[in-house]
Amino acid sequence: MEKAFELAELAYKEEEVPVGAVVVLNNEIIGRGYNSVIKNSDPTAHAEIIALREAGKAVKNYRILDTDIYVTLEPCLMCYAAMVNARVKNLYFGASDPKSGVFSIGKFDLIKNIFNHTIEVKSGIIENKAAELLQNFFKARRGAGAVERDGLENR
Secondary structure, three states: OHHHHHHHHHHHHOOOOOOEEEEEEOOEEEEEEEOOHHHHOOOOOOHHHHHHHHHHHHHOOOOOOOOEEEEEEOOOHHHHHHHHHHOOOEEEEEEOOOOOOOOOOOOHHHHHOOOOOOOEEEEOOOHHHHHHHHHHHHHHHHHOOOOOOOOOOOO
């Protein structure tokens, strides 16, 4: 999770919402990503998606079986669906995202019945550290007078 946090700090430095992710197979990182939606002009350039893409290339398959993904923020529905399609085994995340997190939106029991693969989930890993980085990011953006300042719009 510390490696994912380091990637979140890179996103912060690039003025992207500070979220980082790593995909691990056999105790080795095979995919890394951090939010790059602004830099890449790509609404799908979330940390998780970028890390999953890199992991798929590493194993030369869109199925990245028996992998774990570590993310500093609770994934959105798009990212969770990508993890399911990749057949990720375990998801570990830090801070909760009450606005758009797939588990926080209160409909996960309905959502999980849509998918044909189950991911084991553990939350709250370095939660305070990850939440503080996000809070500092949005506080700095509000201070700079940014237009999109309330929430994770550019997640």
